[in-house]
Each structure stands twice: as structure tokens, then as C-alpha cells.
Amino acid sequence: MPAPRGPASAALTEYLRLEDHGTTRLDDDALHNEVSAAVAASPDILTDDDLQLALFLMYELHYTGIDGVRDELEWSSSLIAARGELERGFEAGLRDAVTMPELPLPIAEQVAEALFELTAPTPGPSLARYIAKNATREQLHEFLIQRSIYTLKEADPDTWMIPRLRGRAKAALIEIQTDEYGGGRQERIHANLYARTMRGAGLDDSYGAYLDLVPAITLASLNITTMFGLHRRLRGASVGHLAAFEMTSSLPSRMIAEGFRRNGYGDQVTDYFDEHVEADAVHEQIAARDLAGGLVEAQPELLADVMFGAAACLTIDGRAADHIRSRWEAGETSLRHAFTLEAA
Amino acid sequence: MTADARDGDDEIKGFGAASIVACPNGPLLVRGDVELLDGDGHPVPRTRPTIALCRCGASAVKPFCDGTHKLMRFRTEE
Ligand code: FES
Numbered sequence: 356m357p358a359p360r361g362p363a364s365a366a367l368t369e370y371l372r373l374e375d376h377g378t379t380r381l382d383d384d385a386l387h388n389e390v391s392a393a394v395a396a397s398p399d400i401l402t403d404d405d406l407q408l409a410l411f412l413m414y415e416l417h418y419t420g421i422d423g424v425r426d427e428l429e430w431s432s433s434l435i436a437a438r439g440e441l442e443r444g445f446e447a448g449l450r451d452a453v454t455m456p457e458l459p460l461p462i463a464e465q466v467a468e469a470l471f472e473l474t475a476p477t478p479g480p481s482l483a484r485y486i487a488k489n490a491t492r493e494q495l496h497e498f499l500i501q502r503s504i505y506t507l508k509e510a511d512p513d514t515w516m517i518p519r520l521r522g523r524a525k526a527a528l529i530e531i532q533t534d535e536y537g538g539g540r541q542e543r544i545h546a547n548l549y550a551r552t553m554r555g556a557g558l559d560d561s562y563g564a565y566l567d568l569v570p571a572i573t574l575a576s577l578n579i580t581t582m583f584g585l586h587r588r589l590r591g592a593s594v595g596h597l598a599a600f601e602m603t604s605s606l607p608s609r610m611i612a613e614g615f616r617r618n619g620y621g622d623q624v625t626d627y628f629d630e631h632v633e634a635d636a637v638h639e640q641i642a643a644r645d646l647a648g649g650l651v652e653a654q655p656e657l658l659a660d661v662m663f664g665a666a667a668c669l670t671i672d673g674r675a676a677d678h679i680r681s682r683w684e685a686g687e688t689s690l691r692h693a694f695t696l697e698a699a
Numbered sequence: 700m701t702a703d704a705r706d707g708d709d710e711i712k713g714f715g716a717a718s719i720v721a722c723p724n725g726p727l728l729v730r731g732d733v734e735l736l737d738g739d740g741h742p743v744p745r746t747r748p749t750i751a752l753c754r755c756g757a758s759a760v761k762p763f764c765d766g767t768h769k770l771m772r773f774r775t776e777e
Contacts, residue, residue: 464723467723468723471724471769475769476769476770530749533748534747534748534749538747538748605765605766606765606766606767606769606770609759609765632760632765632766633746633747633751633760633763633764633765634747635766636726636751636763636764636765636766637728637747637749637750637751637764639766640720640722640725640726640728640751641728641749644720644722
């Protein structure tokens with residue numbers, strides 16, 4: 356169980372621990388009240404360590420679970436109620452932080468064009484360029500740790516969407532996910548390729564090994580994807596988010612691979628990034644035209660949510676990347692505590 | 700339950716049926732059984748069922764697309 360970061364995550368970890376021992380049940384209201392109070396008091400929920408950690412842990416129960424926490428708690432009504440409070444705050448914070456792009460006509464090609472416009476590469480400083488040119492080995496370790504929170508379960512949050520889509524959009528999602536999951540070959544599953552990268556760099560590839568080190572914005576970047584994925588109401592946002600994610604991946608992946616090579620890392624470490632240069636150049640076309648475009652043509656009422664999801668992806672992942680780069684430029688760690696890899 | 704249960708085309712094509720989508724301002728998306736050969740007639744290894752072939756000429760992983768067309772603002776239409 357990770358270390359709590361404030362009152363809400365403390366109440367939650369306490370609840371999970373007590374439930375585990377089957378002893379005194381923490382008053383259901385106590386958890387709910389702590390969470391509601393923390394949401395109301397938070398100046399910026401997107402970078403709130405306490406709340407993003409709490410939400411992350413609640414969501415973990417829907418993935419592979421947390422060691423020592425009973426499986427039944429996934430559907431505990433008090434946890435779901437407290438999660439609802441957090442999600443309402445998170446969604447409101449997102450809708451506040453995201454600038455809505457102009458809406459295209461609800462025609463697949465126009466939606467694709469608008470998404471390509473929104474996600475067009477911009478000149479100037481970026482995390483990927485910094486990695487290509489300047490990052491040290493220590494910074495590359497930090498980067499792998501930051502990315503591990505999502506990437507060791509890469510594609511999983513988007514899989515929630517499959518039963519919620521139909522027709523052209525569903526086929527497109529399956530085509531992308533099949534590739535993400537290595538066409539059914541275990542060693543090609545992207546999350547496993549990433550685990551191989553971590554091992555190659557000497558890092559622990561078990562899920563959550565570095566959870567205590569990652570800042571709120573990194574957790575938010577996974578939490579937004581899970582929230583969109585778990586709520587059918589937000590399926591448009593989920594689709595838009597995946598499209599924007601795929602559309603901003605190939606070019607940066609090439610620069611990141613360059614940074615690792617510059618520091619002397621071999622194929623075991625760079626394969627993951629090299630694979631994404633080519634894979635995401637395919638995925639972005641399918642995601643923009645058939646997934647996002649196909650969904651909007653079938654359900655034009657989801658257009659605004661598709662564009663919102665795409666813009667939200669750029670906002671959150673942009674903030675997460677800026678956080679890392681600005682800390683590095685200031686000569687500081689991007690993690691919550693400095694990390695040094697112990698020599699094997 | 701939603702009223703519209705129709706999930707797509709009624710025509711069923713064979714699994715290997717090849718298709719090429721010319722993506723506006725982007726690559727050629729190739730699906731199905733297509734032999735991909737280099738200039739000497741040697742097969743180009745293909746690691747995924749759907750591939751994107753570069754048509755802007757600027758990719759660093761030719762013949763595949765790597766997204767560079769976006770940096771060049773490659774246009775296929777006037
Ligand atoms: S068409 Fe994409 S890089 Fe050339």
C-alpha cells in the first residue's frame with residue numbers, strides 16, 4: 356500500500372486496510388466525508404497529490420487489484436460513492452482547464468482534419484526534444500519511471516470502450532488494440548515491450564514499484580483515461596483522448612529513442628520506442644478517421660465530447676511533460692524524491 | 700437497448716482481401732495480403748497486419764510512414 360499524501364488518501368488506505376483485516380469497519384461516511392471535503396478544498400485537483408493518488412487506488416481495484424485488498428471491494432458501494440465525488444471534481448477541473456477547440460462538421464474526414472490540426476506538431480522546446488539532445492542517464496531513468504504508471508498497462512484503459520461502440524468505430528478500435536496487444540503474441544504486447552525496456556535500463560518492472568515517487572500530474576494522466584473509459588457517458592471523450600494520444604506519439608517516440616541511443620542504450624531499451632514510431636503512424640490514421648470520424652458520423656451528438664477528450668489529452672499530457680522538462684531545466688528531479696539506481 | 704442494431708456493411712469480404720486507403724495529406728494505409736518488395740525484389744519485413752506506406756518521401760523508416768509528413772505539412776490536395 357503506497358504512502359498516503361493527504362487526508363483523502365489516508366482515509367482510503369485506512370479503509371482498504373481495515374477491510375482487509377475484516378476488523379472494525381471504518382464508518383462508510385467517514386471516507387465519503389474526507390473525500391468530499393478534500394475535493395471542495397482542492398485549489399487544483401489535476402495536480403493534487405492526495406486526490407489523484409486516492410482516485411488512482413480506487414481505479415486499481417478495477418484493473419489487477421492491490422496486494423492485500425479483497426477483490427470484493429471493487430464494487431463496495433461506499434468506495435463507488437466516494438469515487439463519484441472525486442470524479443465529479445476531476446471532470447469539472449478538466450472542463451475548466453481545457454480550452455474547447457472549434458467544432459468541425461460531423462463528417463469523418465472533417466473530424467480527422469480538425470484532430471490533425473489540433474494535434475499538429477509545434478516547434479520549440481518539448482520533453483521529447485530535451486530527451487533527444489540533453490537528458491542524462493538519470494533523467495532517462497526518471498522518464499521511464501514516470502511513464503511506467505500508464506505504459507505498464509498500455510491500452511488497457513481504452514479496452515473499456517470496446518463494448519460501448521459499434522460499427523466502423525468499433526472495428527477501428529479493435530484494429531488498434533490488436534496491435535497494442537501484439538496481435539495476441541505475449542512478447543509483442545506493448546506493455547510487455549515496455550517492461551523489457553525498464554529491465555534493460557536496470558529498473559524494476561513490477562507494477563507500482565515506483566508509485567510513491569510519481570507526482571500527481573502523472574497519476575492524473577492515467578486517471579483521466581480510466582475515468583473516460585469506465586463511463587459510457589464519456590465514450591466520446593474516451594475516443595477523442597485515444598485519437599489525440601496516438602496522433603502525438605510517432606515523432607516524439609523517434610526523438611526519445613534517439614536520447615536513449617545517445618546515452619549508449621541498445622535495442623532492448625529502444626525497441627519499445629522504435630516500435631511506436633511505425634505503429635502509431637498507422638494508428639493515428641485509423642484513430643482519426645475511422646474511430647473518431649466513424650463515431651461522430653454514427654452519433655453526431657458526441658462530436659463535442661470527442662473534441663473535448665482530444666483537447667483534454669493534450670492539456671494533461673502537456674502539463675505532465677512540461678512538469679518534467681521544467682524540473683530538469685532547473686537542475687531538479689521531476690519525481691517526488693530523487694531516485695538513484697543502485698548498481699547491480 | 701438502442702433502436703439501431705445495424706452494425707455495418709452486409710458484404711463480407713475475404714480476410715486477405717487487399718485494400719489501400721489514400722489518407723488525405725498522409726500515407727497509404729495498406730490492409731490484406733499484399734507482397735511488399737524492395738527495389739531488388741526482396742521482401743520487406745512486415746510486422747503488423749495494417750501498414751502505412753510513406754508517400755511524402757520524408758520518412759526515416761521508408762517505405763513506412765513515421766509521421767514526418769506532418770512536419771512538412773505535406774498536402775495531397777490543393
Ligand atoms: S507519408 Fe508519413 S512520413 Fe511520409
